[in-house]
Amino acid sequence: MGDDGRLDRRAAVLAAALELFERVGYGNVAMSKIAASAGVAAGTIYTYFRSKEELANALYRECKLALAGELLDVAPDDGGARAEFGRVWRSLVTFAAAQPAALSFLENHRHDVYLDDESKALSAAIDASAADFVRRGQRSGEIRSGPPEALVALVFGSFVGLLRAGHEGRLSVDSALLTELESTVWGLLAPPGRPHDTPAGGGT
Amino acid sequence: MGDDGRLDRRAAVLAAALELFERVGYGNVAMSKIAASAGVAAGTIYTYFRSKEELANALYRECKLALAGELLDVAPDDGGARAEFGRVWRSLVTFAAAQPAALSFLENHRHDVYLDDESKALSAAIDASAADFVRRGQRSGEIRSGPPEALVALVFGSFVGLLRAGHEGRLSVDSALLTELESTVWGLLAPPGRPHDTPAGGGT
DNA sequence: GTAGCCTGAATGAACAATCATTCGGTCCGT
DNA sequence: ACGGACCGAATGATTGTTCATTCAGGCTAC
Numbered sequence: 001m002g003d004d005g006r007l008d009r010r011a012a013v014l015a016a017a018l019e020l021f022e023r024v025g026y027g028n029v030a031m032s033k034i035a036a037s038a039g040v041a042a043g044t045i046y047t048y049f050r051s052k053e054e055l056a057n058a059l060y061r062e063c064k065l066a067l068a069g070e071l072l073d074v075a076p077d078d079g080g081a082r083a084e085f086g087r088v089w090r091s092l093v094t095f096a097a098a099q100p101a102a103l104s105f106l107e108n109h110r111h112d113v114y115l116d117d118e119s120k121a122l123s124a125a126i127d128a129s130a131a132d133f134v135r136r137g138q139r140s141g142e143i144r145s146g147p148p149e150a151l152v153a154l155v156f157g158s159f160v161g162l163l164r165a166g167h168e169g170r171l172s173v174d175s176a177l178l179t180e181l182e183s184t185v186w187g188l189l190a191p192p193g194r195p196h197d198t199p200a201g202g203g204t
Numbered sequence: 205m206g207d208d209g210r211l212d213r214r215a216a217v218l219a220a221a222l223e224l225f226e227r228v229g230y231g232n233v234a235m236s237k238i239a240a241s242a243g244v245a246a247g248t249i250y251t252y253f254r255s256k257e258e259l260a261n262a263l264y265r266e267c268k269l270a271l272a273g274e275l276l277d278v279a280p281d282d283g284g285a286r287a288e289f290g291r292v293w294r295s296l297v298t299f300a301a302a303q304p305a306a307l308s309f310l311e312n313h314r315h316d317v318y319l320d321d322e323s324k325a326l327s328a329a330i331d332a333s334a335a336d337f338v339r340r341g342q343r344s345g346e347i348r349s350g351p352p353e354a355l356v357a358l359v360f361g362s363f364v365g366l367l368r369a370g371h372e373g374r375l376s377v378d379s380a381l382l383t384e385l386e387s388t389v390w391g392l393l394a395p396p397g398r399p400h401d402t403p404a405g406g407g408t
Numbered sequence: 409g410t411a412g413c414c415t416g417a418a419t420g421a422a423c424a425a426t427c428a429t430t431c432g433g434t435c436c437g438t
Numbered sequence: 439a440c441g442g443a444c445c446g447a448a449t450g451a452t453t454g455t456t457c458a459t460t461c462a463g464g465c466t467a468c
Contacts, residue, residue: 025313026229026231028231113229147375149374153369154362158359160365161359161360165356170357171351177351188362188389192388
């Protein structure tokens with residue numbers, strides 16, 4: 001039986017590392033456990049990654065890029081900030097359903113210990129584009145005033161808060177609930193003092 | 205002076221553990237580092253804590269109780285949900301300014317690895333009382349409908365998101381900014397479709 | 409076709425460093 | 439002079455990483 005699978009050993013290691021890092025955190029995971037979970041020998045990991053630190057950085061960037069890729073699928077500018085926010089939120093919900101471990105790894109852990117400059121730069125670039133979305137909306141009057149980074153933190157923070165509540169069993173979180181809450185969270189961005197309603201774009 | 209020096213060695217260990225756990229995480233902190241940072245010998249820690257795990261649990265509960273104590277200072281029911289939310293939010297801001305490490309330790313790390321049943325029960329009790337606040341507001345029509353735990357997660361998540369943004373240097377977060385954003389976050393709880401304004405209590 | 413070589417991925421025992429924890433001994437308040 | 443707080447070197451387990459070795463399969467020479 002011809003076994004396909006040339007260099008997806010690297011992918012197996014990354015997948016095992018994601019599962020373990022997400023569950024118990026970088027510092028509590030031994031390389032030998034990652035190797036065992038990936039079905040390879042301990043030394044094999046070092047064929048693909050120079051060190052545990054580099055493995056963690058590769059994983060971090062892979063997850064960040066996957067999330068960023070999902071978000072960049074939204075058409076840049078179309079029907080205004082309200083509609084664009086709707087698409088962004090839907091992307092988040094989709095990603096949370098498709099790759100929950102990646103999101104939880106990114107948002108439920110502190111990465112300072114191992115993050116290198118390249119990873120930090122990637123993270124900063126993504127944050128900057130999120131802040132830019134808010135700035136555009138502010139210029140057109142569709143988004144309230146205030147530090148764009150603060151508004152981004154509010155919105156993304158509430159999304160992560162929902163996921164964490166689901167993760168810790170405090171709340172049953174599914175795509176339906178998240179979709180329902182979209183307009184509630186939009187209230188964080190909408191200019192105050194006037195009612196805001198459903199997004200422009202209809203259903204699929 | 206009287207009997208100081210007795211059990212504030214325990215406090216010194218807890219303080220050192222908080223600082224280190226918060227900065228790099230449980231798994232990346234050696235007991236010897238905690239001891240050195242607290243100014244005691246390695247073995248001394250075991251006079252006060254049976255193990256590293258128990259030390260972490262004691263610290264976790266201390267932080268949770270400090271936060272809960274701050275929040276319980278708000279008078280239970282006075283001028284309605286809007287005013288009570290204002291006091292809760294102010295408590296959060298106060299606590300974040302007074303004990304930033306405690307809040308960061310609680311909210312920026314995954315504690316599953318070491319949390320025991322008592323710690324989990326304490327956490328659940330605090331969450332339940334937060335959900336109850338929302339339920340009361342829903343009954344009186346001052347808070348929008350929806351799963352109370354979800355609304356709590358949205359509000360607390362956005363608060364934590366702000367702190368994290370400040371912590372990671374994406375944003376300069378001070379008490380003034382947090383206070384400014386109070387009414388924005390209240391928008392997550394206020395019933396939709398009508399404008400909501402400033403809290404009852406005046407002041408500066 | 410096939411024997412023989414060659415490359416480099418894969419292995420897992422071995423290694424030094426570090427870990428959490430222990431314990432015999434010192435010190436001090438009473 | 440007694441008991442417990444305190445120390446810090448000792449202990450054995452575990453850590454991240456290395457390296458001599460194995461082995462599969464593609465290449466060349468004939």
